[in-house]
Amino acid sequence: MLNGERVIQRPLRWGLVGGGRTSQVGYKHRTGALRDNTAYTLVCGAFDVDAARGRDFGINIGVDGERCYPDYRTLIGEEARRPDGVEVVTVATPNHTHFEITTACLMAGLHVICEKPLFFKMEECREIERLAGDKGLIVGVAYSYSAFPMLLQMRAMVAKGVLGDIRIVDLCYIHGFNSADDSNASEAQRWRTNPATSGPTFVLGDLSTHTYYMSQMVLPHMKVTRLLCDRQSFIKSRAPLEDNAYVLFHYDNGAVGRLWCSSVCAGSMDSQTIRIVGSQGSLIWRDAHPNELWYEVQGRPVQLMSHGMPYLDELSLGSDRMGALHAEGLGDSWSNVYLRLAQAIDAKRRGDQAALDGLIYPGLKDGAEGVRWIENCVRSADAGSVWVDFH
Known part of the structure; x- marks a missing residue:
């Protein structure tokens, strides 16, 4: 039985692209990731295409205003300059932006958790698979019902x-x-x-x-x-x-x-x-x-x-x-998905392929x-x- 105890050495520094005030899924992502406060800490976000609205939203959910960015490019650039910069980013934006944002995050050395459907074309999946492999990074997919x-x-x-x-x-x-x-x-x-x-x-x-x-x-x-x-x-x-x-x-x-x-x-x-x-x-x-x-x-x-x-x-x-x-509900399944992805990222960083192979989580191959x-x-x-x- 899961009880919120630490399963990785420390919480991952997590950022959210999209998922702001008007999003249908943003709150679900946040409750899923933050349910076990031993797995993720929300440190930054580019929450909205309306930068002012996104910054106001971010502050209202407890994110430092200086780390509420107007867009994902600024988030990646500014966080890369910080010694405590973001490590994993969730992409909770409309479908047509998934490939572009995921590519940019991987190029910057960041793990990615992306909404579904992952991309538009299998060619894009293969390109991301090559990039993630070269960088040694995890790409997870928000199949949120799958961990009941x-x-x-x-x-x-x-x-x-x-x-x-x-x-x-x-x-x-x-x-x-x-x-x-x-x-x-x-x-x-x-x-x-x-x-x-x-x-x-x-x-x-x-x-x-x-x-x-x-x-x-x-x-x-x-x-x-x-x-x-x-x-x-x-x-x-x-x-x-x-x-x-x-x-x-x-x-x-x-x-x-x-x-x-x-x-x-x-x-x-x-x-x-x-x-x-x-x-x-x-x-x-x-x-x-x-x-x-x-x-x-x-x-x-x-x-x-x-x-x-x-x-x-x-x-x-x-x-x-x-x-x-x-009774358990959808929020519990979201939390399980995010927890398994945190364990996958941790195993990948440690080079523990046996632990990674033993985890059941929605990864890049599943998204593809x-x-x-x-x-x-x-x-x-x-x-x-x-x-x-x-x-």
Whole structure:
């Protein structure tokens, strides 16, 4: 069980680009990183495209006004001059800026934690992979749902063969908050439906990459080989970006999968479901009830497993924060992601490859896999919703 004790020698000096007053994710990043005050200390930021608003915001959350910068370039330059300068930067900005800011941070010798989707193109992923490798730096991705203890329990049970041979993977991430047009959309929402700032997708990038990564985390031994994507723009002004999509896919072990992502499921609250079906049983996890895992075996009563209980695998118990009597939520998963990334950065700095290899965290290869997922979904949909090889 996690209790906030130190797991690295000292807190990392952390900075935030974006994530200011009007951001939908900035507070989540800060609570995730700072939950364990032994892991990160927020020392600086370029919080907003409006420099005055960003500085005012930074001061109001306790950052020294002198270290509230007007833009990321100034942040990198000024922090490099300090003996106590920033060490790791989170990029919480619109999609079209991710590659540029990540590149600049890596060139300056800074580790990076970036929002998803990571970049627009696989070529950009490969370039960042080369740069991060040359510099010996970690690039993490904010797949914030992925560290719930019961998802790790799924992974452990699959690895132990409890389900038998995996046959079916059924994924869903839906909500109804974009069922109306965008005339009254917030500043943080409008860029998500603009191809210039969002990239080639809306919900496929914004929603489905989360769920796809979670499935890959649960099933690391299985790889997608081909897929078919059908996407729709029910709010016509969003075209060519989709607000609803269906994806069918095949795995290298013969299993099949499907994913539905939508932001126009009117009346639905934010909801993800992951169902893994094997030859001997099934597991179901829902983010609306993240502390529970349903285990089904044909001909037996359904078993409802709860977080924090001693019958769970140590992989799950090692990421539990509240204990069995107390509910955990999304903030706890964010904190787990940030803590694992801090451990990865620490291991990288110490040259401890064994420790790094033993950590489960969303890294650069996982972010690149999300970009590859998006590219292939778009390629399939734009070709008339046909099957394509996953490459």
